[in-house]
Amino acid sequence: xxxxxxxxxxxxxxVNLAHGDFIMLGAFGAYLGESIWRINPFVTLIIEFIVFxxxxxxxxxxxxxxxxxxxxxxxxxxxxxxxxxxxIEAIGTMAFGNNxxxxxxxxxxxxxxxIAGQDFPFVWIAGVVVSLVCMVGIYLYLYHTRLxxxxxxxxxxxxxxxxxxxxxxxxxxxxxxxxxGLAAIAGVLTPxxxxxxxxxxxxxxxxxxxxxxxxxxxGNPLGTILGGIIYGLSMMLMETYLPSWSSxxxxxxxxxxxxxxxxxxLGRRTRNA
Amino acid sequence: MTNxxxxxxxxxxxxxxxxxxxxxxxxxxxxxxxxxxxxxxxKTTLLxxxxxxxxxxxxxxxxxxxxxxxxxxxxxxRAGISYVSELGIIPTLSIxxxxxxxAFYVPAQERAQRxxxxxxxxxILAEKRRGLGSSxxxxxxxxxxxxxxxxxxxxxxxxxxxxxGLSPLLVAEIISILQELHTEGLSMIIAEQNVxxxxxxxRVYVLDSGRIGFxxxxxxxxxxxxxxxxxxxxxRHG
Numbered sequence: 001x002x003x004x005x006x007x008x009x010x011x012x013x014x015v016n017l018a019h020g021d022f023i024m025l026g027a028f029g030a031y032l033g034e035s036i037w038r039i040n041p042f043v044t045l046i047i048e049f050i051v052f053x054x055x056x057x058x059x060x061x062x063x064x065x066x067x068x069x070x071x072x073x074x075x076x077x078x079x080x081x082x083x084x085x086x087x088i089e090a091i092g093t094m095a096f097g098n099n100x101x102x103x104x105x106x107x108x109x110x111x112x113x114x115i116a117g118q119d120f121p122f123v124w125i126a127g128v129v130v131s132l133v134c135m136v137g138i139y140l141y142l143y144h145t146r147l148x149x150x151x152x153x154x155x156x157x158x159x160x161x162x163x164x165x166x167x168x169x170x171x172x173x174x175x176x177x178x179x180x181g182l183a184a185i186a187g188v189l190t191p192x193x194x195x196x197x198x199x200x201x202x203x204x205x206x207x208x209x210x211x212x213x214x215x216x217x218x219g220n221p222l223g224t225i226l227g228g229i230i231y232g233l234s235m236m237l238m239e240t241y242l243p244s245w246s247s248x249x250x251x252x253x254x255x256x257x258x259x260x261x262x263x264x265x266l267g268r269r270t271r272n273a
Numbered sequence: 274m275t276n277x278x279x280x281x282x283x284x285x286x287x288x289x290x291x292x293x294x295x296x297x298x299x300x301x302x303x304x305x306x307x308x309x310x311x312x313x314x315x316k317t318t319l320l321x322x323x324x325x326x327x328x329x330x331x332x333x334x335x336x337x338x339x340x341x342x343x344x345x346x347x348x349x350x351r352a353g354i355s356y357v358s359e360l361g362i363i364p365t366l367s368i369x370x371x372x373x374x375x376a377f378y379v380p381a382q383e384r385a386q387r388x389x390x391x392x393x394x395x396x397i398l399a400e401k402r403r404g405l406g407s408s409x410x411x412x413x414x415x416x417x418x419x420x421x422x423x424x425x426x427x428x429x430x431x432x433x434x435x436x437x438g439l440s441p442l443l444v445a446e447i448i449s450i451l452q453e454l455h456t457e458g459l460s461m462i463i464a465e466q467n468v469x470x471x472x473x474x475x476r477v478y479v480l481d482s483g484r485i486g487f488x489x490x491x492x493x494x495x496x497x498x499x500x501x502x503x504x505x506x507x508x509r510h511g
Binding site for chain 2: 146149150152153155156157159160161162163164165166167
């Protein structure tokens with residue numbers, strides 16, 4: 001869930017506060033796909049990744065180049081994407097109503113997996129596998145493709161990358177599209193992981209994703225993995241021992257990490273915000 | 274010699290603050306041109322305007338007969354300009370990736386060939402190819418930034434203060450590398466405040482507050498007492 005947010009921040013140094021709303025759109029895409037056309041969610045994953053990637057390209061060119069020219073793009077990005085988040089949420093509410101929607105978990109198929117005598121629902125295993133595939137995909141893209149070198153160059157120093165002859169907007173637009181595509185993938189799995197989906201769920205998802213990537217280090221994909229593990233373990237422990245307090249976990253972790261290690265657990269000087 | 278590069282009537286700056294006031298500059302094919310100036314003279318602004326990192330407000334930039342002032346940075350790089358900024362490298366990338374970045378638009382096979390050539394020319398880079406750019410010393414970073422710029426086989430090498438932060442010994446080493454490139458016929462435009470670079474220059478422009486204060490050959494500069502006094506604080510005795 002945090003990978004797309006982290007990826008976009010790493011390349012553009014902007015915080016996409018509408019990330020959770022794109023996850024919400026991905027979730028409703030899966031819901032519509034299943035309820036109207038009976039499309040298997042695993043097929044929806046691929047379709048939505050491509051569709052959201054393609055949506056990301058014009059969205060990037062419409063919003064980001066102008067934003068990056070401003071004096072304080074990081075601060076302005078918060079305002080701009082907060083506005084975008086509100087718009088998406090309003091459109092979502094108009095389109096889908098306020099009632100939570102669900103997808104029957106059986107459509108995803110598969111049997112629960114027994115590990116050390118403990119039953120793990122198939123959808124959880126699927127979630128882990130899809131996350132791993134996304135991480136490996138991002139790794140291969142960044143470290144084994146020409147565009148990946150360009151993307152990492154932009155992450156390292158945007159102007160230096162530009163003066164090396166990289167078309168930074170073209171590469172950043174692709175990265176933005178990939179970030180939205182990853183949000184869509186997280187969205188498709190959301191109905192199965194959270195149970196119900198609703199148009200106003202985006203804000204909570206953004207906060208959770210933000211907490212995860214701040215714990216690990218903003219803009220660092222490896223940090224996102226670490227942040228996700230810490231968040232997941234903390235959440236499980238809280239739900240086991242103090243369930244009524246568990247919703248505070250992202251906020252508490254966010255405050256703790258900002259007080260103890262503001263650059264994140266794997267952070268050096270990655271974060272400028 | 275025909276002109277490879279011509280800058281005419283360029284004005285540029287940051288926000289509303291004008292830094293460049295129409296300095297006219299040209300570089301002939303195979304020539305090494307030095308832009309001398311103190312801090313704040315507008316050297317970096319001039320080079321950034323040349324490569325497109327800063328938009329030129331007015332004026333024209335012509336490379337080999339083709340107007341490029343409306344081109345984007347990547348188009349200018351593809352047209353044959355290679356720019357080495359003061360930083361010159363991406364410290365978070367490996368040395369090999371930095372070099373590959375220098376030939377971003379070159380086909381993979383050709384890029385691999387050029388990589389081998391660079392490693393032959395600069396063995397220190399071959400030794401540390403897997404290390405990060407940030408792990409290199411200041412001098413080696415300059416070597417890497419120069420090699421990275423050469424990966425695209427440029428027609429014009431544009432360098433911003435190659436001596437910045439280097440000890441006199443390393444400056445001499447960088448000058449020797451540039452001298453060799455110049456001898457091979459590479460056209461260069463170097464912005465510097467270190468007069469040691471006069472040793473490799475064919476012609477000099479002295480930039481002062483965004484305007485050309487002097488232009489001529491190295492010998493003409495050395496013979497001009499007024500310029501020596503005004504810009505370098507040198508007084509000739511006897």
